[in-house]
Amino acid sequence: MASDLTAPILDVLSASDSPILSSDAFPSDPSSKVKSSLDRLATRQMIEYEAIDKEIIALTPEGEEIANNGSHEAKVFDAVVKALDGLKIAELPTIVGKDNAKVGQGNAFKHGWIKKDKDLLRATRDSIVDVTREHLLTVQRTKSLDDTKAVADLKRRKLITLTKEITYKFTKGPKYAREFVKEETDLTGDMLINGSWKDIQFKPYNFNAKGALTPSGALHPLNKVRQEFRNIFFEMGFEEMPTNRFVETGFWNFDALFVPQQHPARDLQDTFYIADPLTADGPREDPADDPHCPKKTQDKPLDYKKYWDNVHDVHEKGAFGSIGYRYPWSADESLRLVLRTHTTSISAYMLHKLAANPRPARFFSIDRVFRNEAVDATHLAEFHQIEGVIADFGLTLGGLIGFMEVFFAKMNIHQLRFKPAYNPYTEPSMEIFGYHEGLGKWVEIGNSGMFRPEMLEAMGIPKGMQVYGWGLSLERPTMIKYGVSNIRELLGHKVDLNFIESNPAVRLEK
């Protein structure tokens, strides 16, 4: 290290047992350089040092000029004294210069050195002490000045500048040696083999720095939160639904869920319709070789035609105890293809399967859904829906509330309250609000309800079986949890890769 001062410092100390000032020993070296060498020696206890903050006063070019040739006011006084019979005011600038005349005249008056006599200036005394110059000469000589008032005054007049200078006072330490022994940074295999580790001096480890950056892959933050939610569902006995199906029919996405065909959610403004392919088939048996569909058991066969007709009836005329929406239901509308607007379409598909053998069941899914929305900080055309479904006999609304308390407690949300709400396919419907300690307010955290009987009975689910459903987005709780304000920073190609790679592991219960 060419610029290293380690050796010179040890050299200087060899001749002296008393402290040495770095400003004396190494006046031309920057203090940062001095310090790094002192640190190096100090960590090895070869020296000890302390830093001394000192204010250094320097002259500005103007201050330099005054120190050498006198102040403006002194020049004015001299000129006036020299003109024995008084000096014409108008002549002053030509004698002492314009700048001196202006500033110096004022100051000389202030000091009472000169006085005005009509158009003449006259001296009031024979000699003066040029205090300004005296001060500046002191500064020039010692880089300091004890008179703090004078320092302030000179600074204001821009004759001096003040800078902090750090100097170091260093002495020999307990392990002082004349020479700095070469150190090894690391223990190696060779040292172990040849035994040199016993004699080698090792460089002290810097415990204030981070370690070497470990090369690492990363899982996406949103998927990490998704995995937490999946774990919660698994802990509570839920089976994951086959949501790997982006394109849905109007039938499954809307009609089966008792969403009327004129519902605003079915507008072109809200739902992506498919131009190619254009038209779906009616509901029918899954292909035998589809690996994603639920395994067929010895259940009774499902009558898809009957289901289709039931849905038609319940919308158009009413059925299963419902008066229905009473409008002409269109089969064509039901066969339009859409990008699913919610994963509830898959819940409907799963509940219809359940009708073949009605039994207690718990289903969940977390997957992408699509809305034809204008994109802004909180809306994207795509997001993830978390959805849970519980089917059982004799379920109560209080049971749904009780279940939500356990479910949300697993993500450290302990205060819940429930607001009556509207949803075409659940009745009762409840919006779930959780108290957010950080925000100090109630935040809507999800929607829930019991599926409508006329929707379930149309599938063949028996009358005594109730089904809970609830949903929330994956993005919103993630954004709240991690203080992300723009959804585009969380999902999509504009997400910062550094954010993905540095986002900590997720434990929702923390």
Next chain:
Amino acid sequence: MPTISVDKAALFKELGREYTTEEFDELCFEFGIELDEDTTDQDRPIVDGVQEPPQLKIEIPANRYDLLCIEGIQLMLNIFLGRKPLPEYKLSQPAELQEIIVKEDTTRIRPYVSGAILRGVKFDKARYESFIALQDKLHQNLARQRSLVAIGTHDLDTIKGPFTYEALPPKDIKFTPLNQTQEMDGEQLMTFYEALIYDSNRTVCSLPPIINGDHSKISMDTTNIFIEMTATDRTKLEIVNRMMVTMFSQYTSEPFTIEPVKIVSEHNNETRITPDIAPRVAQAEVSYINQCCGLDLSAAEISTLLKKMSFRAKPSTNNTDSIDVEIPPTRADVLHQCDIMEDVAIAYGFNKLPRSFPSKSGTIAQPLAINKLSDVIRIEAAMAGWSEVLPLILCSHDENFSWLNRKDDGNTAVRLANPKTTEFQIVRTSLLPGLLKTIRENKAHSLPMKIFEVSDVAFKDLSLERKSRNERHFAAAWYGRNSGFEIVHGLMDRVMAMLKSAFITGEETLDNPAMNDSSYYIKELDDPTYFPGHAASVHLRIGNKDIVVGSFGILHPTVLEKYDLKNPVSTLEINIEPFL
């Protein structure tokens, strides 16, 4: 959900007390509407030198058309609070009914019409504005921008029945639209056959669905209001009529009394007296309500609770498990006894219901097989030092095809009908566009960039019910100073090894096949997506099949140019479903 703005002072006067914002928020919460905003402490607009008084902005459930105006909100809250009973809505019995005679021609345009008259209405500015605003809200929401139902309101004293509802060619229609001074013929307004309502003097009252006539327009001084509604949806037509008359009959000289109108419509059997404001009588089961709510209430107790929700209810005389419920004309949302059950729960208080935990039945947790497989690959890729990304599933046609030097054969991609931007034209058939866009947006990141995704693409498949199928893919991309070809190749080998697939060259197996579930080999691939000579197809032998599952290679420089990438990129993309 519609948001209704109501005058705070006026509403609290109707409710008989002042509320703090928190108190009113709590009342809304319990009732099932949502206080969005209280403008008391905000900068409110100044109109004609007068500052708008404080407003409450209240979000209304989309099926509660009876809460779309202050008249309805105050009434339903007062009933909920037990301060008012449900009004007895009555039809008056005038000596002679006003008639709307429907001509058969209207069948092909807007076949249904309904009407009502409000007599002796006392408007003031607030009531008049609310009357206009309710029509707007009904038009926007229930009537789907007037396509299903269109309302016309007229000063009955300026026109004379009987009215006719007919359809005429536009050139035969002479008409001054609302707030216009010039008479126009129908052709200047429309080009097709028009449905319209005439009075007996052949004055055009309105041209539904859009335009009302200027001649009979109502003002603040109007006292006798003739309401006509035309529709393509008969159910919603009657709902709209009931909402208009129940909400504003409170201002008639004889409160809550409505003068009916006779509709003469023989050709489609729609001759009738409108509006029908008789309550609908339905039965609800006590056991069902108790079971769903987890309560043990008597029929009488349930009936009392239902009063708070504007129902008249009493235990049935012939069945101890039944309650007779009169559903008032205001409650179009009640379709099934579950709707009545919900109102019992609301009246009782959702947050007071006894809480339990559904623990009778045990179920078995089960991940979806394809997701479990995906997780194996995701975790292996991340452990190998690659970072997971989540681009969007929708993309432009160019990004998916031409930018990758791929041709669209028309049988591959699912194409959207109504995207708002060209960013979302199709459902991706490859994960590459998303990976490449992610790299493009992250150029400030240190090199190399190593990213991957395990997610679905979708393909057209006309053999299926939904005419489409998803396919789970694994894709990775390297972006660095050098091509990274061997590194991407190595990632593929690693993932194959973790999926117990043995590498074979020709017939020679490098790994022990007995220890593996499948085997794979690669072959040089000539594909315009990739740089010539630096691409391979990936072949999987599994079961008795030999299938191409994907490919990898150095991307062709023309692809990089399209995606605005300055350094070489190697990519890998395989279909992982055969490993299921």
